[in-house]
Amino acid sequence: MFRTRHLLSSAAVLAALVLAGCSTTKLDEAPVETRNVPADGSTSSAGTGGAGAAGTAQSGVATVDLSKQGGGAAAGLLAQRTVFFDFDSFVVKDEYRPMLEAHAKALSANRSKRMVLEGHTDERGGREYNLALGQKRAEAVLRTMVLLGVQDSQLEAVSFGEEKPAVQGSDEAAWAKNRRVDLRDK
Protein backbone atom coordinates (compact mmCIF):
# COMPACT_ATOMS: atom_id res chain seq x y z
CA MET A 1 0.00 0.00 0.00
CA PHE A 2 2.51 2.47 1.15
CA ARG A 3 4.94 1.82 -1.64
CA THR A 4 2.31 2.43 -4.25
CA ARG A 5 1.27 5.62 -2.61
CA HIS A 6 4.85 6.71 -2.33
CA LEU A 7 5.52 6.00 -5.97
CA LEU A 8 2.46 7.96 -6.95
CA SER A 9 3.46 10.91 -4.85
CA SER A 10 6.97 10.71 -6.29
CA ALA A 11 5.43 10.90 -9.72
CA ALA A 12 3.43 13.92 -8.62
CA VAL A 13 6.58 15.56 -7.32
CA LEU A 14 8.33 14.82 -10.58
CA ALA A 15 5.48 16.33 -12.50
CA ALA A 16 5.63 19.33 -10.24
CA LEU A 17 9.36 19.58 -10.85
CA VAL A 18 8.84 19.59 -14.58
CA LEU A 19 6.20 22.26 -14.26
CA ALA A 20 8.26 24.29 -11.85
CA GLY A 21 11.15 24.12 -14.28
CA CYS A 22 9.28 25.70 -17.15
CA SER A 23 6.69 27.74 -15.32
CA THR A 24 8.27 31.15 -15.74
CA THR A 25 8.54 31.00 -19.52
CA LYS A 26 5.19 29.30 -19.90
CA LEU A 27 3.27 31.92 -17.98
CA ASP A 28 4.68 34.68 -20.15
CA GLU A 29 3.09 33.12 -23.18
CA ALA A 30 -0.56 33.54 -23.92
CA PRO A 31 -2.47 30.45 -22.84
CA VAL A 32 -2.83 28.62 -26.11
CA GLU A 33 -4.09 25.26 -27.03
CA THR A 34 -1.28 22.88 -26.73
CA ARG A 35 -2.22 20.08 -29.00
CA ASN A 36 1.09 19.13 -30.48
CA VAL A 37 1.71 20.45 -33.94
CA PRO A 38 4.75 19.15 -35.76
CA ALA A 39 7.38 21.83 -35.77
CA ASP A 40 8.21 21.62 -39.45
CA GLY A 41 4.57 22.02 -40.45
CA SER A 42 5.02 19.54 -43.22
CA THR A 43 1.85 17.62 -42.54
CA SER A 44 -0.32 20.59 -41.71
CA SER A 45 -1.68 20.70 -45.19
CA ALA A 46 -2.75 17.10 -44.82
CA GLY A 47 -5.16 18.07 -42.05
CA THR A 48 -6.65 20.97 -43.91
CA GLY A 49 -7.08 19.71 -47.40
CA GLY A 50 -9.44 16.88 -46.58
CA ALA A 51 -7.16 15.07 -48.92
CA GLY A 52 -8.01 11.60 -47.83
CA ALA A 53 -7.25 10.38 -51.23
CA ALA A 54 -3.79 11.85 -50.98
CA GLY A 55 -2.89 9.03 -48.60
CA THR A 56 -1.00 9.75 -45.38
CA ALA A 57 -3.28 12.37 -43.85
CA GLN A 58 -5.85 10.05 -42.31
CA SER A 59 -3.34 8.17 -40.20
CA GLY A 60 -2.15 11.34 -38.50
CA VAL A 61 -2.73 11.32 -34.73
CA ALA A 62 -2.50 14.47 -32.69
CA THR A 63 -1.20 14.04 -29.15
CA VAL A 64 -3.16 15.65 -26.36
CA ASP A 65 -0.91 15.97 -23.33
CA LEU A 66 -2.98 16.76 -20.24
CA SER A 67 0.05 17.41 -18.10
CA LYS A 68 0.83 20.40 -20.33
CA GLN A 69 -2.69 21.63 -20.63
CA GLY A 70 -5.20 21.54 -17.82
CA GLY A 71 -7.70 24.31 -17.30
CA GLY A 72 -5.49 27.28 -17.96
CA ALA A 73 -2.90 29.05 -15.84
CA ALA A 74 -4.54 28.56 -12.40
CA ALA A 75 -4.85 24.81 -12.85
CA GLY A 76 -1.22 24.68 -13.90
CA LEU A 77 -0.24 26.50 -10.72
CA LEU A 78 -2.36 24.20 -8.58
CA ALA A 79 -0.51 21.25 -10.06
CA GLN A 80 2.68 22.69 -8.60
CA ARG A 81 3.15 21.47 -5.07
CA THR A 82 6.77 21.95 -4.15
CA VAL A 83 8.65 24.98 -2.83
CA PHE A 84 12.44 24.68 -3.04
CA PHE A 85 14.84 26.45 -0.69
CA ASP A 86 18.39 27.71 -0.87
CA PHE A 87 21.03 26.13 1.36
CA ASP A 88 20.53 26.98 5.04
CA SER A 89 17.57 29.20 4.10
CA PHE A 90 13.93 29.46 5.17
CA VAL A 91 13.01 32.24 2.77
CA VAL A 92 10.09 31.45 0.46
CA LYS A 93 11.36 32.83 -2.82
CA ASP A 94 9.20 35.21 -4.90
CA GLU A 95 9.03 32.76 -7.78
CA TYR A 96 6.70 30.56 -5.68
CA ARG A 97 4.26 33.39 -4.97
CA PRO A 98 1.92 32.76 -7.95
CA MET A 99 1.72 29.08 -7.03
CA LEU A 100 1.08 29.74 -3.33
CA GLU A 101 -1.51 32.38 -4.28
CA ALA A 102 -3.32 29.82 -6.42
CA HIS A 103 -3.39 27.29 -3.57
CA ALA A 104 -4.39 30.00 -1.08
CA LYS A 105 -7.27 31.02 -3.34
CA ALA A 106 -8.47 27.44 -3.63
CA LEU A 107 -8.32 27.00 0.16
CA SER A 108 -10.09 30.30 0.78
CA ALA A 109 -12.82 29.31 -1.64
CA ASN A 110 -13.39 26.08 0.23
CA ARG A 111 -12.93 26.43 3.98
CA SER A 112 -13.40 22.70 4.57
CA LYS A 113 -10.34 21.95 2.44
CA ARG A 114 -7.17 21.23 4.38
CA MET A 115 -3.54 20.96 3.48
CA VAL A 116 -0.36 19.58 5.06
CA LEU A 117 2.91 21.37 4.42
CA GLU A 118 5.79 18.88 4.68
CA GLY A 119 9.21 20.38 5.27
CA HIS A 120 12.37 18.56 4.19
CA THR A 121 16.11 19.13 4.36
CA ASP A 122 19.09 17.68 2.57
CA GLU A 123 20.95 14.78 4.17
CA ARG A 124 23.76 16.76 5.78
CA GLY A 125 23.75 17.20 9.56
CA GLY A 126 21.92 15.68 12.49
CA ARG A 127 18.50 14.03 12.10
CA GLU A 128 16.78 15.88 14.94
CA TYR A 129 18.23 19.28 14.05
CA ASN A 130 17.23 18.69 10.43
CA LEU A 131 13.73 17.76 11.58
CA ALA A 132 13.52 21.19 13.26
CA LEU A 133 14.95 22.90 10.15
CA GLY A 134 12.37 21.21 7.92
CA GLN A 135 9.67 22.32 10.34
CA LYS A 136 10.92 25.90 10.06
CA ARG A 137 10.63 25.73 6.27
CA ALA A 138 7.11 24.32 6.49
CA GLU A 139 6.16 27.07 8.97
CA ALA A 140 7.53 29.71 6.56
CA VAL A 141 5.25 28.43 3.80
CA LEU A 142 2.35 28.25 6.27
CA ARG A 143 2.85 31.90 7.30
CA THR A 144 3.00 32.97 3.65
CA MET A 145 -0.29 31.21 2.93
CA VAL A 146 -1.98 32.66 6.02
CA LEU A 147 -0.95 36.12 4.83
CA LEU A 148 -2.59 35.23 1.53
CA GLY A 149 -5.88 34.66 3.35
CA VAL A 150 -5.87 30.97 4.28
CA GLN A 151 -7.21 30.18 7.74
CA ASP A 152 -4.56 28.86 10.10
CA SER A 153 -6.79 25.89 10.96
CA GLN A 154 -6.78 24.75 7.32
CA LEU A 155 -3.04 24.14 7.40
CA GLU A 156 -0.61 21.98 9.35
CA ALA A 157 3.14 22.37 9.04
CA VAL A 158 5.05 19.13 9.68
CA SER A 159 8.56 17.95 8.95
CA PHE A 160 10.35 14.85 7.74
CA GLY A 161 13.79 16.40 8.20
CA GLU A 162 16.25 14.42 6.09
CA GLU A 163 14.23 11.19 6.30
CA LYS A 164 12.39 11.34 2.96
CA PRO A 165 14.64 12.70 0.23
CA ALA A 166 12.89 13.37 -3.09
CA VAL A 167 16.00 12.20 -4.92
CA GLN A 168 18.94 10.06 -3.85
CA GLY A 169 22.46 11.38 -4.15
CA SER A 170 25.12 13.25 -2.23
CA ASP A 171 25.86 16.22 -4.48
CA GLU A 172 24.50 19.75 -4.68
CA ALA A 173 22.08 18.80 -7.47
CA ALA A 174 20.43 16.20 -5.23
CA TRP A 175 20.61 18.33 -2.09
CA ALA A 176 18.92 21.25 -3.90
CA LYS A 177 15.98 19.02 -4.87
CA ASN A 178 15.64 17.75 -1.30
CA ARG A 179 15.52 21.15 0.44
CA ARG A 180 11.82 21.62 -0.04
CA VAL A 181 8.30 21.89 1.28
CA ASP A 182 5.72 19.60 -0.30
CA LEU A 183 2.07 20.71 -0.29
CA ARG A 184 -0.30 17.81 0.27
CA ASP A 185 -4.07 17.65 0.46
CA LYS A 186 -5.35 16.28 3.72
Added chain:
Amino acid sequence: MSHAPWPRRRFVGALAATAALPAAAQFRVEITGIGGTQIPVAIATFRDETVAPVAVAAVVRADLQRSGLFRIVDVPGSFDESSRINIAEWRGRGADALAVGSVMRLADGRFDVRFKLWDLVKGEELVGQSHVAVAADMRLVSHRIADSIYQNLTGERGVFATRIAYVTKAGPRFQLHVTDADGEGGQIALASPDPIISPAWSPNGRELAYVSFESQKAVVWVQDVQSGQRRMLANFRGSNSAPAWSPDGRDLALTLSRDAVAQIYLMSRDGGAPRRLTQSQAIDTEPVFTPDGRQIYFVSDRGGGPQVYRMPVAGGNAERVTFSGSYNISPAISPDGRVLAFITRQGGAFKLMVQDLSGGGATAITDTTDDESPSFAPNGRLLVYTSRAGGRDVLMTTTLDGRIKSRLLTSGADMREPAWGPFGR
Protein backbone atom coordinates in the same frame (compact mmCIF):
# COMPACT_ATOMS: atom_id res chain seq x y z
CA MET B 1 38.77 -10.17 -4.29
CA SER B 2 40.53 -13.45 -4.90
CA HIS B 3 37.33 -15.32 -4.18
CA ALA B 4 36.10 -17.62 -6.89
CA PRO B 5 32.70 -16.53 -8.21
CA TRP B 6 30.62 -19.28 -6.68
CA PRO B 7 31.45 -18.82 -3.03
CA ARG B 8 30.94 -15.12 -3.49
CA ARG B 9 27.52 -15.62 -4.95
CA ARG B 10 26.71 -17.94 -2.09
CA PHE B 11 27.88 -15.22 0.29
CA VAL B 12 25.51 -12.69 -1.26
CA GLY B 13 22.72 -15.22 -1.01
CA ALA B 14 23.49 -15.72 2.65
CA LEU B 15 23.28 -11.98 3.21
CA ALA B 16 19.90 -11.79 1.55
CA ALA B 17 18.70 -14.68 3.68
CA THR B 18 19.86 -13.17 6.95
CA ALA B 19 18.24 -9.83 6.17
CA ALA B 20 14.87 -11.38 6.95
CA LEU B 21 16.07 -12.94 10.20
CA PRO B 22 16.87 -11.11 13.41
CA ALA B 23 20.11 -9.29 12.70
CA ALA B 24 23.10 -11.60 12.70
CA ALA B 25 25.82 -9.23 13.68
CA GLN B 26 28.66 -8.80 16.12
CA PHE B 27 30.95 -6.02 17.21
CA ARG B 28 34.49 -6.67 16.03
CA VAL B 29 37.27 -4.93 17.85
CA GLU B 30 39.76 -2.65 16.11
CA ILE B 31 42.49 -1.41 18.43
CA THR B 32 44.07 1.79 17.19
CA GLY B 33 47.15 3.36 18.72
CA ILE B 34 49.00 1.72 21.56
CA GLY B 35 46.69 -0.18 23.84
CA GLY B 36 47.07 0.35 27.58
CA THR B 37 47.89 -2.47 29.96
CA GLN B 38 45.76 -5.52 29.36
CA ILE B 39 45.02 -8.13 32.01
CA PRO B 40 45.97 -11.64 30.81
CA VAL B 41 43.05 -13.92 31.56
CA ALA B 42 42.35 -17.61 30.76
CA ILE B 43 38.74 -18.71 30.16
CA ALA B 44 38.37 -22.51 30.04
CA THR B 45 35.61 -23.93 27.87
CA PHE B 46 32.79 -24.77 30.30
CA ARG B 47 32.34 -28.49 30.87
CA ASP B 48 29.35 -29.85 28.91
CA GLU B 49 28.53 -26.41 27.54
CA THR B 50 27.45 -28.01 24.26
CA VAL B 51 24.19 -29.07 25.96
CA ALA B 52 23.18 -25.39 25.89
CA PRO B 53 22.36 -23.41 22.73
CA VAL B 54 25.13 -20.88 23.44
CA ALA B 55 28.90 -21.41 23.56
CA VAL B 56 29.25 -19.81 26.98
CA ALA B 57 33.04 -19.52 27.23
CA ALA B 58 33.36 -18.13 23.69
CA VAL B 59 30.84 -15.36 24.49
CA VAL B 60 32.72 -14.55 27.71
CA ARG B 61 36.09 -14.43 25.91
CA ALA B 62 34.76 -12.22 23.13
CA ASP B 63 33.17 -9.81 25.64
CA LEU B 64 36.38 -9.41 27.62
CA GLN B 65 38.50 -9.01 24.51
CA ARG B 66 36.21 -6.34 23.05
CA SER B 67 36.52 -4.18 26.16
CA GLY B 68 40.20 -3.74 25.27
CA LEU B 69 41.17 -4.33 28.89
CA PHE B 70 41.96 -8.04 28.62
CA ARG B 71 44.24 -10.38 26.72
CA ILE B 72 42.98 -13.96 26.36
CA VAL B 73 45.44 -16.69 27.34
CA ASP B 74 44.98 -20.19 25.84
CA VAL B 75 43.78 -23.03 28.06
CA PRO B 76 45.31 -26.50 27.58
CA GLY B 77 43.06 -29.41 28.64
CA SER B 78 39.63 -29.29 30.23
CA PHE B 79 38.63 -27.95 33.62
CA ASP B 80 35.51 -27.10 35.57
CA GLU B 81 34.61 -25.37 38.82
CA SER B 82 35.54 -28.43 40.88
CA SER B 83 38.94 -28.98 39.23
CA ARG B 84 42.01 -28.64 41.42
CA ILE B 85 43.90 -25.61 40.13
CA ASN B 86 47.71 -25.63 40.23
CA ILE B 87 48.32 -21.92 40.80
CA ALA B 88 52.05 -21.95 40.04
CA GLU B 89 51.54 -23.84 36.80
CA TRP B 90 48.85 -21.39 35.64
CA ARG B 91 50.97 -18.41 36.54
CA GLY B 92 53.69 -19.95 34.40
CA ARG B 93 51.34 -19.74 31.42
CA GLY B 94 51.20 -15.97 31.88
CA ALA B 95 47.62 -15.68 33.13
CA ASP B 96 46.65 -13.39 36.01
CA ALA B 97 43.17 -14.88 36.31
CA LEU B 98 41.38 -18.08 35.35
CA ALA B 99 37.68 -18.72 34.84
CA VAL B 100 36.34 -22.29 34.88
CA GLY B 101 32.81 -23.68 34.90
CA SER B 102 30.19 -26.12 33.71
CA VAL B 103 26.73 -26.29 32.20
CA MET B 104 24.12 -28.79 33.35
CA ARG B 105 20.66 -29.38 31.90
CA LEU B 106 18.04 -29.56 34.65
CA ALA B 107 14.99 -31.83 34.67
CA ASP B 108 12.67 -28.86 33.93
CA GLY B 109 14.68 -27.98 30.79
CA ARG B 110 16.49 -25.03 32.27
CA PHE B 111 20.27 -24.88 32.55
CA ASP B 112 22.47 -24.52 35.61
CA VAL B 113 25.64 -22.62 34.71
CA ARG B 114 28.30 -22.71 37.40
CA PHE B 115 31.51 -20.78 37.32
CA LYS B 116 34.50 -19.94 39.45
CA LEU B 117 37.07 -17.19 39.03
CA TRP B 118 40.61 -17.64 40.34
CA ASP B 119 43.00 -14.79 41.06
CA LEU B 120 46.27 -16.47 40.05
CA VAL B 121 48.42 -13.61 41.32
CA LYS B 122 47.09 -13.81 44.87
CA GLY B 123 46.37 -17.52 44.54
CA GLU B 124 42.78 -17.28 45.76
CA GLU B 125 39.26 -17.95 44.61
CA LEU B 126 37.50 -14.65 43.79
CA VAL B 127 34.01 -15.73 42.75
CA GLY B 128 31.86 -18.86 42.78
CA GLN B 129 28.44 -18.56 41.15
CA SER B 130 25.51 -20.58 39.87
CA HIS B 131 23.07 -19.15 37.30
CA VAL B 132 19.88 -21.07 36.50
CA ALA B 133 18.22 -19.89 33.31
CA VAL B 134 16.02 -20.92 30.38
CA ALA B 135 17.61 -21.57 26.99
CA ALA B 136 16.61 -18.14 25.64
CA ASP B 137 18.58 -16.46 28.44
CA MET B 138 21.84 -18.40 28.03
CA ARG B 139 23.46 -15.54 26.15
CA LEU B 140 22.43 -13.20 28.98
CA VAL B 141 23.95 -15.59 31.53
CA SER B 142 27.21 -15.63 29.55
CA HIS B 143 27.29 -11.81 29.53
CA ARG B 144 26.62 -11.76 33.29
CA ILE B 145 29.59 -14.07 33.86
CA ALA B 146 31.74 -11.72 31.74
CA ASP B 147 30.43 -8.78 33.79
CA SER B 148 31.37 -10.58 37.00
CA ILE B 149 34.91 -11.24 35.76
CA TYR B 150 35.23 -7.65 34.52
CA GLN B 151 34.06 -6.18 37.82
CA ASN B 152 36.26 -8.42 39.96
CA LEU B 153 39.38 -7.71 37.93
CA THR B 154 38.91 -4.00 37.16
CA GLY B 155 36.79 -2.79 40.07
CA GLU B 156 34.21 -1.31 37.68
CA ARG B 157 30.82 -2.55 36.51
CA GLY B 158 30.79 -4.24 33.14
CA VAL B 159 28.22 -3.50 30.45
CA PHE B 160 28.21 -6.87 28.68
CA ALA B 161 24.69 -7.74 29.88
CA THR B 162 23.24 -4.41 28.75
CA ARG B 163 21.41 -3.84 25.49
CA ILE B 164 21.62 -1.38 22.63
CA ALA B 165 18.69 -0.14 20.54
CA TYR B 166 19.26 1.10 17.01
CA VAL B 167 17.40 1.65 13.75
CA THR B 168 18.14 0.03 10.41
CA LYS B 169 17.01 1.09 6.98
CA ALA B 170 17.07 -1.52 4.25
CA GLY B 171 15.33 -0.41 1.08
CA PRO B 172 11.93 0.99 2.07
CA ARG B 173 11.87 -0.78 5.46
CA PHE B 174 12.77 0.71 8.81
CA GLN B 175 13.33 -1.48 11.87
CA LEU B 176 13.97 -0.66 15.50
CA HIS B 177 16.31 -3.32 16.85
CA VAL B 178 17.25 -4.30 20.38
CA THR B 179 20.49 -6.21 20.63
CA ASP B 180 22.95 -7.44 23.26
CA ALA B 181 25.85 -5.07 23.84
CA ASP B 182 28.04 -7.40 21.73
CA GLY B 183 25.73 -6.85 18.75
CA GLU B 184 24.32 -10.39 18.86
CA GLY B 185 20.97 -11.78 19.88
CA GLY B 186 19.25 -8.99 17.95
CA GLN B 187 15.46 -8.75 18.01
CA ILE B 188 13.14 -6.39 16.21
CA ALA B 189 10.98 -4.16 18.40
CA LEU B 190 9.27 -2.29 15.57
CA ALA B 191 9.13 -2.71 11.79
CA SER B 192 7.67 0.08 9.67
CA PRO B 193 7.54 1.35 6.09
CA ASP B 194 8.10 4.85 7.52
CA PRO B 195 11.14 6.36 9.23
CA ILE B 196 11.88 5.76 12.93
CA ILE B 197 14.34 8.01 14.76
CA SER B 198 15.60 8.93 18.24
CA PRO B 199 15.02 5.81 20.37
CA ALA B 200 15.53 6.45 24.11
CA TRP B 201 15.55 3.83 26.90
CA SER B 202 13.56 4.37 30.04
CA PRO B 203 15.90 4.32 33.07
CA ASN B 204 14.59 0.88 34.11
CA GLY B 205 15.29 -0.54 30.64
CA ARG B 206 11.72 -1.73 30.13
CA GLU B 207 10.46 0.86 27.68
CA LEU B 208 11.68 2.62 24.58
CA ALA B 209 10.47 6.05 23.56
CA TYR B 210 11.01 6.92 19.90
CA VAL B 211 9.78 9.02 17.00
CA SER B 212 7.78 7.24 14.31
CA PHE B 213 6.56 8.84 11.07
CA GLU B 214 3.89 6.17 10.52
CA SER B 215 1.10 8.78 10.55
CA GLN B 216 3.02 10.89 7.99
CA LYS B 217 4.31 13.22 10.68
CA ALA B 218 6.69 12.98 13.62
CA VAL B 219 4.91 11.50 16.66
CA VAL B 220 6.50 10.32 19.94
CA TRP B 221 5.60 6.79 21.03
CA VAL B 222 6.48 4.73 24.11
CA GLN B 223 6.76 0.97 23.73
CA ASP B 224 7.08 -1.75 26.33
CA VAL B 225 10.00 -3.83 25.04
CA GLN B 226 8.92 -7.17 26.46
CA SER B 227 5.22 -7.10 25.53
CA GLY B 228 5.37 -4.85 22.46
CA GLN B 229 2.50 -2.74 23.80
CA ARG B 230 2.83 0.81 22.60
CA ARG B 231 1.15 4.11 23.26
CA MET B 232 1.24 7.50 21.62
CA LEU B 233 2.85 9.94 24.03
CA ALA B 234 2.92 13.20 22.03
CA ASN B 235 0.94 13.90 18.88
CA PHE B 236 0.42 17.65 18.88
CA ARG B 237 0.07 19.92 15.88
CA GLY B 238 3.37 20.07 13.99
CA SER B 239 6.32 17.81 14.85
CA ASN B 240 6.86 15.83 18.06
CA SER B 241 10.38 14.52 18.57
CA ALA B 242 13.63 14.03 20.53
CA PRO B 243 12.28 12.20 23.63
CA ALA B 244 14.60 12.03 26.66
CA TRP B 245 13.70 10.35 29.96
CA SER B 246 14.27 12.02 33.30
CA PRO B 247 16.59 9.88 35.49
CA ASP B 248 13.66 8.94 37.78
CA GLY B 249 11.67 7.75 34.75
CA ARG B 250 8.64 9.88 35.61
CA ASP B 251 8.94 12.55 32.93
CA LEU B 252 10.20 13.00 29.41
CA ALA B 253 11.70 16.09 27.87
CA LEU B 254 10.84 16.40 24.19
CA THR B 255 10.74 18.80 21.28
CA LEU B 256 7.37 20.09 20.07
CA SER B 257 6.62 22.61 17.33
CA ARG B 258 3.02 23.23 18.46
CA ASP B 259 3.88 26.90 19.02
CA ALA B 260 5.48 27.26 15.56
CA VAL B 261 9.23 26.84 16.14
CA ALA B 262 10.74 23.73 17.76
CA GLN B 263 10.93 24.22 21.55
CA ILE B 264 11.64 21.93 24.50
CA TYR B 265 8.79 20.77 26.73
CA LEU B 266 8.42 18.48 29.72
CA MET B 267 5.71 15.82 29.89
CA SER B 268 4.71 13.14 32.36
CA ARG B 269 5.44 9.61 31.17
CA ASP B 270 1.68 9.08 31.43
CA GLY B 271 0.93 11.92 29.02
CA GLY B 272 -1.08 15.01 29.86
CA ALA B 273 -0.33 18.65 29.26
CA PRO B 274 3.24 19.50 28.28
CA ARG B 275 5.05 22.29 30.11
CA ARG B 276 7.20 24.52 27.93
CA LEU B 277 10.80 24.73 29.18
CA THR B 278 12.49 26.95 26.58
CA GLN B 279 11.22 30.32 25.40
CA SER B 280 13.24 31.33 22.37
CA GLN B 281 12.48 32.40 18.84
CA ALA B 282 15.11 29.90 17.64
CA ILE B 283 15.26 26.13 17.25
CA ASP B 284 15.70 24.36 20.61
CA THR B 285 15.93 20.56 20.41
CA GLU B 286 17.80 17.35 21.42
CA PRO B 287 17.27 17.64 25.19
CA VAL B 288 19.14 15.31 27.59
CA PHE B 289 18.96 15.26 31.37
CA THR B 290 22.00 15.40 33.60
CA PRO B 291 22.25 12.27 35.82
CA ASP B 292 21.02 14.26 38.85
CA GLY B 293 17.92 15.26 36.86
CA ARG B 294 18.36 18.96 37.63
CA GLN B 295 19.61 20.27 34.32
CA ILE B 296 18.93 19.74 30.66
CA TYR B 297 21.55 19.98 27.95
CA PHE B 298 20.13 20.80 24.53
CA VAL B 299 20.88 22.21 21.09
CA SER B 300 19.83 25.72 20.13
CA ASP B 301 20.59 27.98 17.19
CA ARG B 302 19.63 31.13 19.13
CA GLY B 303 23.15 32.45 18.59
CA GLY B 304 23.20 31.71 14.85
CA GLY B 305 24.40 28.17 14.24
CA PRO B 306 23.45 25.21 16.46
CA GLN B 307 25.37 24.99 19.76
CA VAL B 308 24.99 22.99 22.96
CA TYR B 309 23.45 24.83 25.93
CA ARG B 310 22.33 23.83 29.40
CA MET B 311 19.51 25.11 31.58
CA PRO B 312 17.95 24.19 34.93
CA VAL B 313 14.83 22.02 34.61
CA ALA B 314 13.18 24.22 37.22
CA GLY B 315 13.57 27.20 34.90
CA GLY B 316 16.18 29.89 34.46
CA ASN B 317 18.68 31.10 31.93
CA ALA B 318 20.37 28.88 29.42
CA GLU B 319 24.14 28.88 29.35
CA ARG B 320 26.21 28.04 26.29
CA VAL B 321 28.50 25.00 26.68
CA THR B 322 30.22 24.51 23.30
CA PHE B 323 32.30 27.33 21.86
CA SER B 324 34.54 26.09 19.08
CA GLY B 325 33.01 25.49 15.66
CA SER B 326 29.81 26.80 14.15
CA TYR B 327 27.75 23.59 14.24
CA ASN B 328 27.62 21.46 17.41
CA ILE B 329 24.74 19.02 17.91
CA SER B 330 23.55 15.74 19.51
CA PRO B 331 24.78 16.12 23.12
CA ALA B 332 25.21 13.06 25.38
CA ILE B 333 26.19 13.28 29.06
CA SER B 334 28.29 10.60 30.74
CA PRO B 335 26.62 8.72 33.63
CA ASP B 336 28.87 10.52 36.15
CA GLY B 337 27.88 13.88 34.64
CA ARG B 338 31.47 14.87 33.92
CA VAL B 339 31.87 14.38 30.18
CA LEU B 340 29.91 15.79 27.26
CA ALA B 341 30.01 13.96 23.94
CA PHE B 342 28.64 15.69 20.85
CA ILE B 343 29.00 15.98 17.08
CA THR B 344 30.76 18.93 15.50
CA ARG B 345 30.93 19.99 11.86
CA GLN B 346 34.41 20.77 10.61
CA GLY B 347 34.22 21.86 6.99
CA GLY B 348 32.17 19.12 5.39
CA ALA B 349 33.05 16.56 8.07
CA PHE B 350 31.00 15.53 11.11
CA LYS B 351 33.17 14.41 14.04
CA LEU B 352 32.52 12.83 17.42
CA MET B 353 33.93 15.04 20.19
CA VAL B 354 34.32 14.68 23.94
CA GLN B 355 34.61 17.59 26.34
CA ASP B 356 35.44 17.58 30.05
CA LEU B 357 32.65 19.57 31.66
CA SER B 358 34.87 20.74 34.50
CA GLY B 359 36.87 22.74 31.98
CA GLY B 360 39.04 22.35 28.95
CA GLY B 361 38.33 22.14 25.27
CA ALA B 362 36.75 19.49 23.11
CA THR B 363 38.76 16.66 21.57
CA ALA B 364 38.00 14.63 18.45
CA ILE B 365 38.22 10.90 19.19
CA THR B 366 37.69 9.44 15.70
CA ASP B 367 39.42 9.78 12.37
CA THR B 368 36.17 9.34 10.46
CA THR B 369 34.11 12.15 8.89
CA ASP B 370 30.46 11.07 9.12
CA ASP B 371 29.97 10.51 12.85
CA GLU B 372 26.47 10.82 14.33
CA SER B 373 24.36 10.10 17.44
CA PRO B 374 26.71 9.36 20.39
CA SER B 375 25.32 7.45 23.38
CA PHE B 376 27.21 6.50 26.56
CA ALA B 377 27.48 2.97 27.95
CA PRO B 378 26.00 2.96 31.48
CA ASN B 379 29.48 2.54 33.04
CA GLY B 380 30.73 5.58 31.11
CA ARG B 381 33.72 3.75 29.62
CA LEU B 382 32.43 3.47 26.05
CA LEU B 383 30.39 5.43 23.54
CA VAL B 384 28.31 3.93 20.76
CA TYR B 385 27.80 6.09 17.65
CA THR B 386 27.33 5.74 13.91
CA SER B 387 29.78 6.41 11.15
CA ARG B 388 30.23 5.50 7.51
CA ALA B 389 32.30 2.61 6.19
CA GLY B 390 32.18 0.92 2.81
CA GLY B 391 29.31 3.13 1.67
CA ARG B 392 27.08 2.17 4.60
CA ASP B 393 26.12 3.66 7.94
CA VAL B 394 27.65 1.41 10.62
CA LEU B 395 27.54 1.23 14.41
CA MET B 396 30.82 1.83 16.23
CA THR B 397 31.91 1.79 19.84
CA THR B 398 34.90 3.67 21.18
CA THR B 399 36.65 4.22 24.47
CA LEU B 400 36.56 7.87 25.57
CA ASP B 401 40.24 8.27 24.67
CA GLY B 402 39.46 7.00 21.16
CA ARG B 403 42.07 4.23 21.35
CA ILE B 404 39.91 1.14 21.18
CA LYS B 405 37.10 0.95 18.68
CA SER B 406 34.79 -1.81 17.57
CA ARG B 407 32.47 -1.98 14.64
CA LEU B 408 29.16 -3.79 14.46
CA LEU B 409 29.26 -5.96 11.38
CA THR B 410 26.17 -5.41 9.32
CA SER B 411 23.98 -7.56 7.17
CA GLY B 412 23.39 -5.13 4.35
CA ALA B 413 21.36 -2.45 6.11
CA ASP B 414 22.19 1.11 7.11
CA MET B 415 22.43 1.34 10.90
CA ARG B 416 21.62 4.51 12.75
CA GLU B 417 20.38 6.17 15.95
CA PRO B 418 22.01 3.91 18.57
CA ALA B 419 20.92 4.21 22.20
CA TRP B 420 22.80 2.28 24.88
CA GLY B 421 20.43 0.87 27.48
CA PRO B 422 20.83 1.03 31.27
CA PHE B 423 22.26 -1.55 33.69
CA GLY B 424 19.94 -4.21 34.94
CA ARG B 425 17.93 -6.57 32.82
